[in-house]
Amino acid sequence: xxxxxxxxxxxxxxxxxxxxxxxxxxxxxxxxxxxxxxxxxxxxxxxxxxxxxxxxxxxxxxxxxxxxxxxxxxxxxxxxxxxxxxxxxxxxxxxxxxxxxxxxxxxxxxxxxxxxxxxxxxxxxxxxxxxxxxxxxxxxxxxxxxxxxxxxxxxxxxxxxxxxxxxxxxxxxxxxxxxxxxxxxxxxxxxxxxxxxxxxxxxxxxxxxxxxxxxxxxxxxxxxxxxxxxxxxxxxxxxxxxxxxxxxxxxxxxxxxxxxxxxxxxxxxxxxxxxxxxxxxxxxxxxxxxxxxxxxxxxxxxxxxx
Amino acid sequence: xxxxxxxxxxxxxxxxxxxxxxxxxxxxxxxxxxxxxxxxxxxxxxxxxxxxxxxxxxxxxxxxxxxxxxxxxxxxxxxxxxxxxxxxxxxxxxxxxxxxxxxxxxxxxxxxxxxxxxxxxxxxxxxxxxxxxxxxxxxxxxxxxxxxxxxxxxxxxxxxxxxxxxxxxxxxxxxxxxxxxxxxxxxxxxxxxxxxxxxxxxxxxxxxxxxxxxxxxxxxxxxxxxxxxxxxxxxxxxxxxxxxxxxxxxxxxxxxxxxxxxxxxxxxxxxxxxxxxxxxxxxxxxxxxxxxxxxxxxxxxxxxxxxxxxxxxxxxxxxxxxxxxxxxxxxxxxxxxxxxxxxxxxxxxxxxxxxxxxxxxxxxxxxxxxxxxxxxxxxxxxxxxxxxxxxxxxxxxxxxxxxxxxxxxxxxxxxxxxxxxxxxxxxxxxxxxxxxxxxxxxxxxxxxxxxxxxxxxxxxxxxxxxxxxxxxxxxxxxxxxxxxxxxxxxxxxxxxxxxxxxxxxxxxxxxxxxxxxxxxxxxxxxxxxxxxxxxxxxxxxxxxxxxxxxxxxxxxxxxxxxxxx
Numbered sequence: 095x096x097x098x099x100x101x102x103x104x105x106x107x108x109x110x111x112x113x114x115x116x117x118x119x120x121x122x123x124x125x126x127x128x129x130x131x132x133x134x135x136x137x138x139x140x141x142x143x144x145x146x147x148x149x150x151x152x153x154x155x156x157x158x159x160x161x162x163x164x165x166x167x168x169x170x171x172x173x174x175x176x177x178x179x180x181x182x183x184x185x186x187x188x189x190x191x192x193x194x195x196x197x198x199x200x201x202x203x204x205x206x207x208x209x210x211x212x213x214x215x216x217x218x219x220x221x222x223x224x225x226x227x228x229x230x231x232x233x234x235x236x237x238x239x240x241x242x243x244x245x246x247x248x249x250x251x252x253x254x255x256x257x258x259x260x261x262x263x264x265x266x267x268x269x270x271x272x273x274x275x276x277x278x279x280x281x282x283x284x285x286x287x288x289x290x291x292x293x294x295x296x297x298x299x300x301x302x303x304x305x306x307x308x309x310x311x312x313x314x315x316x317x318x319x320x321x322x323x324x325x326x327x328x329x330x331x332x333x334x335x336x337x338x339x340x341x342x343x344x345x346x347x348x349x350x351x352x353x354x355x356x357x358x359x360x361x362x363x364x365x366x367x368x369x370x371x372x373x374x375x376x377x378x379x380x381x382x383x384x385x386x387x388x389x390x391x392x393x394x395x396x397x398x399x400x
Numbered sequence: 401x402x403x404x405x406x407x408x409x410x411x412x413x414x415x416x417x418x419x420x421x422x423x424x425x426x427x428x429x430x431x432x433x434x435x436x437x438x439x440x441x442x443x444x445x446x447x448x449x450x451x452x453x454x455x456x457x458x459x460x461x462x463x464x465x466x467x468x469x470x471x472x473x474x475x476x477x478x479x480x481x482x483x484x485x486x487x488x489x490x491x492x493x494x495x496x497x498x499x500x501x502x503x504x505x506x507x508x509x510x511x512x513x514x515x516x517x518x519x520x521x522x523x524x525x526x527x528x529x530x531x532x533x534x535x536x537x538x539x540x541x542x543x544x545x546x547x548x549x550x551x552x553x554x555x556x557x558x559x560x561x562x563x564x565x566x567x568x569x570x571x572x573x574x575x576x577x578x579x580x581x582x583x584x585x586x587x588x589x590x591x592x593x594x595x596x597x598x599x600x601x602x603x604x605x606x607x608x609x610x611x612x613x614x615x616x617x618x619x620x621x622x623x624x625x626x627x628x629x630x631x632x633x634x635x636x637x638x639x640x641x642x643x644x645x646x647x648x649x650x651x652x653x654x655x656x657x658x659x660x661x662x663x664x665x666x667x668x669x670x671x672x673x674x675x676x677x678x679x680x681x682x683x684x685x686x687x688x689x690x691x692x693x694x695x696x697x698x699x700x701x702x703x704x705x706x707x708x709x710x711x712x713x714x715x716x717x718x719x720x721x722x723x724x725x726x727x728x729x730x731x732x733x734x735x736x737x738x739x740x741x742x743x744x745x746x747x748x749x750x751x752x753x754x755x756x757x758x759x760x761x762x763x764x765x766x767x768x769x770x771x772x773x774x775x776x777x778x779x780x781x782x783x784x785x786x787x788x789x790x791x792x793x794x795x796x797x798x799x800x801x802x803x804x805x806x807x808x809x810x811x812x813x814x815x816x817x818x819x820x821x822x823x824x825x826x827x828x829x830x831x832x833x834x835x836x837x838x839x840x841x842x843x844x845x846x847x848x849x850x851x852x853x854x855x856x857x858x859x860x861x862x863x864x865x866x867x868x869x870x871x872x873x874x875x876x877x878x879x880x881x882x883x884x885x886x887x888x889x890x891x892x893x894x895x896x897x898x899x900x901x902x903x904x905x906x907x908x909x910x911x912x913x914x915x916x917x918x919x920x921x922x923x924x925x926x927x928x929x930x931x932x933x934x935x936x937x938x939x940x941x942x943x944x945x946x947x948x949x950x951x952x953x954x955x956x957x958x959x960x961x962x963x964x965x
Binding site: 125126190194196209211212217218329336337340344371374384 | 513517660667668
């Protein structure tokens, strides 16, 4: 019981981390950045390459180098890179549309285009094989943590600790800092926020960068905890993250955290004989959530003015 | 010259069909990504049924699966998808925009996981050796071609029909559509179900084509592809989806030299198209520019007969409002309001800002529910009736803040209000549009919009937009016309023109008019009776002369005698 609970919290906290990026962008622009799922995969592959020193393996021949960085350093570089990548995506696929005041659907299409492009670029480079992290090489982390009846893999403990720490930090920042206030103002009304002297464009770019870094972190944690089953896993996780933010309330930061943890728990409690249906849990929750409470668990009802 | 083999053509037609299946719900403003789910369901139905038929009913050794059974499969798949979608539609379609897209995307994934795990769908392996209709695979071109022609022409008919008009009206403004007598729930459910049917029959044909069927046929990726087809082709007409589907599915073949990079190129093209082709390859109103001027059909000698839907009720009370109270949370917007309307009168509703006048209109037209009290129309209790239902009964309104279909032509705006006359059968798909146009042109001229038929409603000046709202309401043959500030923003000359128009409506067509207006001379000169509201309460009711000298009215507008000193 407690074991399942911890397993659920572990994966749930990663969902929460990843979904937070979607929720941030949605709260700011009212659009969904589908490319996020691809950035997640890019982050996972980059950390893997930096950490293991192997590059390529798809159309590009596998290239083993002796240049290997520690897990933490690889993760840091990968997060920085993905932050830049995400900001770049904002520049090419979002900013032009925003300047034109295009309808929200077009953002969906253009970010999907970016996602297709990135995932297939990864496929060209790395191929579709499963990649595993060399967990032995991560220092300070025991392989197995036993505590009474409960057995957790060391990497799970790491995932749980890192995710919860980052989540707590971000929630504190958004709630109490000036940056958080500025972001909330931009989310409420960009034009007025601009008049009040808040650099709207910079806020948006930073938010994208942050969501990119979070995607890379989540991708790396999932990949190290399980494996990278191929570039498409980013899109699948992206869909799950969408389920999470709908469940918690679109654009609600604490909602994303709650939704992520809930999804992790629900998945963990699927009985083993129905494990084939585990994939459907997120989508069933998404569907039922929208039917029963379209504004999400923590969202405010959407009012339409006549 | 590029060599395009028949398999590429088949794929193009297949993807064009799926593109149409996404476009049809979009016609009524719903972005539903559910097509791949119904495509999968249709395919499984064909696979299971034809395997069973081949095993049990056909003489062994039959190589070619008979056409008649294929037709049965198509009919069954259409029926199944229609029923499923219709049942689901009522649930799902309360959602809008991105929420609907996500819910339908979830549906696709749920269907996929179910098919992957269920026993009778063959699990991850799927179903093999589905009977073939043709000996050679390229002959399937005929099947897909026939399907495509049938579906495309059906959708074109739908687009041109009064239903298509209703769909487009809902896409632009659901409230305005409902106020003109369009049933939003029914139209949206139908559009969703039609889309599902198209996807389902495409699935049937594809299962036979591919010879094998599994859960991978419809997934997230295919939803996204369909969305890209329609957005790149242009979401405004069926040809957008068709063109997008054909181009994007042929693209990998055209890019064969770039074989390995084609999906990367595909992704880049989608990004570029959404950035630089925001309206799609086939823009909105693409064909309209070649259409002749519709006003040439205008017949200056013809005018519609007066209508009377209430019948000759001896009671002169057309509308009764009894003890009406409306609360928004703690705020009481209208309190204990009571008055009635005589047939054929012009009734003014005045009062200071925030007195609750528009709320009364909203209650009468059904947009706001009464917290207490009753509204009777010709002795029928309509307190609980929905907006479109009341519009069909003959209670039509204009909006203070103008709710026109801004992206559609003036004539189409007026035509969107003819929905209440439409028969429900299949005949309505091909119904003669001539008489409706004739009448629409009459109202266009009646309201002084001569020469504007082809302009976009959003491009009209403010006064003309108000006149257009009125023309649109008249097209629906109102018994009671609720005019919310009909002369706001008009100059003196226009105001007196509007005054003449309103009188004419009453005298020639017997329409009962209720108007909210701040321009006092107009109200006093035009109305038979006037009700004055203040803070949601009726403070005076009577003839213009009575109202003019009523102490409570003077107090409400000008302040107390005490305050005046």
